[in-house]
Amino acid sequence: MIETFLLNSLLLLSQRPTPERQFLDLKNQLERFGFQVVIELPPKRGAYGLLEVANKKIWINPVVFELHIGTQTLVHEAVHAAQVCAGKGKIKTLGLEVQPINYARPFFMRYTNIHRQDLEREAYAVQTQRNSFELAISLLQQHCK
Ligand SMILES: [Zn+2]
Numbered sequence: 001m002i003e004t005f006l007l008n009s010l011l012l013l014s015q016r017p018t019p020e021r022q023f024l025d026l027k028n029q030l031e032r033f034g035f036q037v038v039i040e041l042p043p044k045r046g047a048y049g050l051l052e053v054a055n056k057k058i059w060i061n062p063v064v065f066e067l068h069i070g071t072q073t074l075v076h077e078a079v080h081a082a083q084v085c086a087g088k089g090k091i092k093t094l095g096l097e098v099q100p101i102n103y104a105r106p107f108f109m110r111y112t113n114i115h116r117q118d119l120e121r122e123a124y125a126v127q128t129q130r131n132s133f134e135l136a137i138s139l140l141q142q143h144c145k
Helices: 002-015 021-032 070-086 102-109 114-127 132-143
Strands: 036-038 049-052 057-060
Touching (some): 049 070
Antiparallel strands (some): 049 057
């Protein structure tokens, strides 16, 4: 009886999604550039990730690990972080050439503010690239020195 219980909880433990290597590498990189990354519910309801420009604080909703979009979510916020670095405390577009794939369009088109839409377009563009992790790292290194 006890053994069965133990086995079950071990199984449960091994199945629980954990942050991946890339997630942790990107988190370290962000922290090196003065961003704080917390894995907590963001103050904005329903958001997977959120960056507070004034405090350089990034929230990552723990649910993203269950959905297996942890790295993708952090890549998105890392682009916003690079935008903050580029704007020297404010937030500014990076002037990226990459375009988001079509399925991502509704996600940033829902922002009615044009400036916001451009910021989101860049974040979704990077997030949906095959090499999104490497891109995010290089944008941070390029803009946050
Ligand atoms: Zn965004």
